Amino acid sequence: MNDLLVMKFGGTSMGSADRMRIAAQICADAQNRGPVAIVVSAMSKVTDLLLSTLRAAEEGDHDGVKENIRIIEKRHAETCRELLPENRRESVLASIHALIEEFERISSGILMLAERPPRSVDEALAIGERLSATLMAACLDSSGTPSIAVNARDVIVTDGIFGNASPLMDLTRERASRLLAPKLESGILPVITGFNGATVDGKPTTLGRGGSDFSASILASALDAQELWIWTDVDGIMSADPRLVPDAAVLDVVTYREAAELAYNGAKVLHPRTIAPLVEKGIPVWSKNSFNLSAPGTKIVPHAEGSGPRAVTSMSNVALISIEPASPAIQGTMLMGRVLEALGRANTEVLAFTSSSYRQSFCFLIRKDEVDAALESLKAELSLELAHEYVHPIEVDDNVGLLAVVGEGMAGHPGLAGRVFTAISAEQVNIIAIAQGSSELTISIVVRRDGLERAVKAVHAECKMGTAA
Ligand code: ASP
Ligand code: MG
Numbered sequence: 356m357n358d359l360l361v362m363k364f365g366g367t368s369m370g371s372a373d374r375m376r377i378a379a380q381i382c383a384d385a386q387n388r389g390p391v392a393i394v395v396s397a398m399s400k401v402t403d404l405l406l407s408t409l410r411a412a413e414e415g416d417h418d419g420v421k422e423n424i425r426i427i428e429k430r431h432a433e434t435c436r437e438l439l440p441e442n443r444r445e446s447v448l449a450s451i452h453a454l455i456e457e458f459e460r461i462s463s464g465i466l467m468l469a470e471r472p473p474r475s476v477d478e479a480l481a482i483g484e485r486l487s488a489t490l491m492a493a494c495l496d497s498s499g500t501p502s503i504a505v506n507a508r509d510v511i512v513t514d515g516i517f518g519n520a521s522p523l524m525d526l527t528r529e530r531a532s533r534l535l536a537p538k539l540e541s542g543i544l545p546v547i548t549g550f551n552g553a554t555v556d557g558k559p560t561t562l563g564r565g566g567s568d569f570s571a572s573i574l575a576s577a578l579d580a581q582e583l584w585i586w587t588d589v590d591g592i593m594s595a596d597p598r599l600v601p602d603a604a605v606l607d608v609v610t611y612r613e614a615a616e617l618a619y620n621g622a623k624v625l626h627p628r629t630i631a632p633l634v635e636k637g638i639p640v641w642s643k644n645s646f647n648l649s650a651p652g653t654k655i656v657p658h659a660e661g662s663g664p665r666a667v668t669s670m671s672n673v674a675l676i677s678i679e680p681a682s683p684a685i686q687g688t689m690l691m692g693r694v695l696e697a698l699g700r701a702n703t704e705v706l707a708f709t710s711s712s713y714r715q716s717f718c719f720l721i722r723k724d725e726v727d728a729a730l731e732s733l734k735a736e737l738s739l740e741l742a743h744e745y746v747h748p749i750e751v752d753d754n755v756g757l758l759a760v761v762g763e764g765m766a767g768h769p770g771l772a773g774r775v776f777t778a779i780s781a782e783q784v785n786i787i788a789i790a791q792g793s794s795e796l797t798i799s800i801v802v803r804r805d806g807l808e809r810a811v812k813a814v815h816a817e818c819k820m821g822t823a824a
Contacts, residue, residue: 358389359580363571366399367588368645369487372437375494377645383500390539394549394571395491397483405483409476412465420462428455431486438494447493458482473517478559484548492546502544510534511552511573513560520552520560522573531577568626576632583638586645591653592624594666594821599808604821606653610763613665614655616797620759621670664818665762669811672723674753675801679716682745687715693736701732707790707799718788720801723753756807759799760814766795778817782809
């Protein structure tokens, strides 16, 4: 559908009856220009609450489970009463209650088993989005925009990796055109649940935390949308985290590759997997603020004029792991291969990797919350070498931070890396490791944790980020 607009509303944009009304107004305005489909997140904090309820169930905490379920139902029922005219409430309250009962059933199963099977967790978590989609569709419908709630489980077909599933695009396209296109053609606005999908044989899955952005881009691609608009609570993608850098500015335009690198390196505006489904068709994305409708937002496009460094991100919840052979009998490349495989088995993401050729030592950066799993896997893989001291004990340094300088066209700026390093050193911040992706789109720099903020500020100023190029 070449005039279709897909819009995604995040948790804060669905956070209350008032926020839902604003979203409904945005939808009504957009529909004057052409067909619209929307993807919604659960109301803010609901996914966290669902998840902690399941944890409580696993621990056998009956009262905690009961209390959480009461809170979740109350929040949605109250929103429903505030949102809908009286004659519309009853059926929606009944739908909410039925969804809550579904969640209750899964929680009871977990209480009984004292175990949380990933498949049940995915089925249970999707109820957050099903609740918000039910409310949002009713809100639209009752305010004059014919609308229907759609469970993405019927549309987005995924592999079977529970908790972090990936879409099977051909099957998804087929279902989207069978289920969604006829609704759109008859002027009905589908409100599709974000975050969830199902395997070919119907087992419920989710796409990873924050995955509603990804749902929206999957559906935009499957439906050949003209554009995707992602509504959040910030003005767009910024040149740096404004809490660290007061003069950080909203960027007018970034490229797909820049947006993906920024998301991956810690910028919170977009889920890192959002861009991939859009690449083939070059569908543009807008990041917009539903709390500030007059801000234009950031446009994310396939290509833009290369302008050197565009933004700097930072992550402090990271740890650097170093591995060093203690014997010349150890072949460094083989060791690296085995280490990377062990990390892969532990589902650990490597954020940066550097090596020195002489001592065959290498280090890599991972997320702090993945350290335990990574270490366990590494120690198992290298148990012999560690026991016989062919490899020095594995070192973990979590007193570090990562900053990433991102921009298309940095390759065309000789001397840029030097300027960045000089700016950081001038702040007396020690650089511990440096990595540059093969795309030359990102320079990743690991520094001492207590110097991270100063380093980010210095790089932002040195590269004159946030000022019009
Ligand atoms: N509700 C899900 C989460 O909190 C997905 C999303 O909001 O994007 O992770
Ligand atoms: Mg989000």
